[in-house]
Amino acid sequence: xxxxxxxxxxxxxxxxxxxxxxxxxxxxxxxxxxxxxxxxxxxxxxxxxxxxxxxxxxxxxxxxxxxxxxxxxxxxxxxxxxxxxxxxxxxxxxxxxxxxxxxxxxxxxxxxxxxxxxxxxxxxxxxxxxxxxxxxxxxx
Numbered sequence: 001x002x003x004x005x006x007x008x009x010x011x012x013x014x015x016x017x018x019x020x021x022x023x024x025x026x027x028x029x030x031x032x033x034x035x036x037x038x039x040x041x042x043x044x045x046x047x048x049x050x051x052x053x054x055x056x057x058x059x060x061x062x063x064x065x066x067x068x069x070x071x072x073x074x075x076x077x078x079x080x081x082x083x084x085x086x087x088x089x090x091x092x093x094x095x096x097x098x099x100x101x102x103x104x105x106x107x108x109x110x111x112x113x114x115x116x117x118x119x120x121x122x123x124x125x126x127x128x129x130x131x132x133x134x135x136x137x138x139x140x
Contacts, residue, residue: 006087008036008095012051019043026100034058035096057084058097065094069102
């Protein structure tokens with residue numbers, strides 16, 4: 001029987017079965033994880049890409065011991081929205097972190113609303129687009 005123990009000193013191989021399972025549950029979205037004191041693992045397309053992985057958001061989530069939703073400015077996922085959560089021990093201390101590419105971050109409603117006027121101007125040629133009834137009234 002295999003036994004895996006998570007700790008601040010866990011190696012990539014210790015995290016691998018958990019990360020692969022999460023990867024499958026999330027329909028093969030990229031998943032990364034690392035322990036506090038060791039390099040971690042990066043999984044994409046159904047396979048391990050890197051067993052010597054660390055990323056800036058994983059490191060920050062461990063350091064701050066908090067959930068982070070951000071778009072990294074460096075690393076393998078530069079410019080891609082990610083969500084990273086700390087892995088905590090029984091005392092609430094961060095012993096590692098696990099992260100996923102956040103596809104919900106790609107569809108940022110607030111940003112869409114900020115750009116609504118420019119989008120309407122580009123699509124309709126003016127701002128705002130007239131409603132169909134306004135178009136009919138304008139032709140009368």
